[in-house]
Amino acid sequence: MKKTATRLADGRELLYYDLRDDVVRETVDTRSLGPRRLPDSAGELRHDALLGDCVAIASHRQARTHHPPADACPLCPSRPGRPTEIPAADYDVVVFENRFPSFAGDTGRCEVVCFTPDHDASFAGLSPDRAALVLAVWTDRTAELAHLPAVRQVFCFENRGREIGVTLAHPHGQIYGYPFVTPRTARMLERAAAHREHTGGRNLFDDTVERERADGRRVVLDTAHWTAFVPYAAHWPYEVHLYPRRRVPDLLALDDAARTEFPQVYLELLRRFDRIFAGQEEGAAGGPTPYVSGWHQAPFRHAARGEFALHLEIFTVRRTAGKLKFLAGSESGMSVFVNDVPPEAAARRLREAASA
Structure with a gap:
């Protein structure tokens, strides 16, 4: 597995994970996003005194992308004239900081994991080698997030299907670094x-x-x-x-x-x-x-x-x-x-x- 780190136009981290060691990643995010501002995009944690748990108040998530057409999917590889969250024209597995996180900065971290560049695929359709790469990615991200002072627990997960509440059809999952034990x-x-x-x-x-x-x-x-x-x-x-x-x-x-x-x-x-x-x-x-x-x-x-x-x-x-x-x-x-x-x-x- 080869791991290549870069930054998106607003400063968020993006990581390419490739099966081949000879892949070179030199693409640049050409979008005009402007720098991300924290704590504006970090949300707020509020403690429920009756139940003892925490609730993330994240009003900025109201603006997140909602069921775009396939030709406007932000998780597909970039094409000439249509830049996406992933600057490369192809990829194996990609991880990047969520543009609309539930937790960020001092309240944890949220990442998106794209399992495949194929918009119409599913995890079940991956090859064993690609599924093994995803497992390696989950492991690597768990190890990396463990070093963040704000993170107490890591949850790697996938939501699939409109019935679940998924707003992007592209096969992907998420990783939450919680600032507390769930x-x-x-x-x-x-x-x-x-x-x-x-x-x-x-x-x-x-x-x-x-x-x-x-x-x-x-x-x-x-x-x-x-x-x-x-x-x-x-x-x-x-x-x-x-x-x-x-x-x-x-x-x-x-x-x-x-x-x-x-x-x-x-x-x-x-x-x-x-x-x-x-x-x-x-x-x-x-x-x-x-x-x-x-x-x-x-x-x-x-x-x-x-x-x-x-x-x-x-x-x-x-x-x-x-x-x-x-x-x-x-x-x-x-x-x-x-x-x-x-x-x-x-x-x-x-x-x-x-x-x-």
Whole structure:
């Protein structure tokens, strides 16, 4: 992997990640953007006294690009007369600072990851080499953001599909460097500490994975280095958690064997998600399955960091062909989920959707 750093017209950092070492990157952003001003584009963090969490107030995001036509996509390579966020005419994988960040400066960092220059592609359609490059990029960015004083935790994720709320169709993901430990991770660490105390030192994540493997009904894939399963109390209609067989706190600690096997495992999972609704209802909304996929990593500089287990969670809001799972009163108002699809049935359907 070759990494080349440059700057966009407004001073934001952009990084090219190439599979070939002989690629030369000398392009310049020719747009007239003007320098980015902080804290104007950094937003504001406000603490919720009742719940104890933080909310980012980021009014500048109202101006972000919203469903542009394909010929005006800001994530495609630049063309003569049509400069984009990526000055080069082609690329493998690119990372750049978000122009409309939720967090920036003293409140963290937000980055965009473009997986491919092909506007009509998807992560599921990447080659194993390109998927391995993306994994290397996620790892590199986690390592780099760990050095920023404002960043406590890194979340690498992809939102796909209008149903999820994506405003740019080009295949891309994001990386958030949070200035705090997220509520979801804090809750996991609390549960892990309680489990350790009640079981004489056992690890909650290890026990969860082993319980699923022993039961087997919710296991979707079980390979030499990875286990994927629908959780026993899944919140979403189709939800899969992917764990390396050897517990590690973050992407930096993955061994070579797990890295080598990851592209085949992850691409297979994504392709199964695209197949689960195929042909269910004539005339129903089809197309690729909308999903959210993200890496859960241990926070930096945390006393219980070693107890956390790196894992990836992927879920879709589609509960059947043409029908979505909306977060209504119970979910949105009280954070109590009601799932219409039994986890065992979801796992069975995902196993049936295996590649031939």
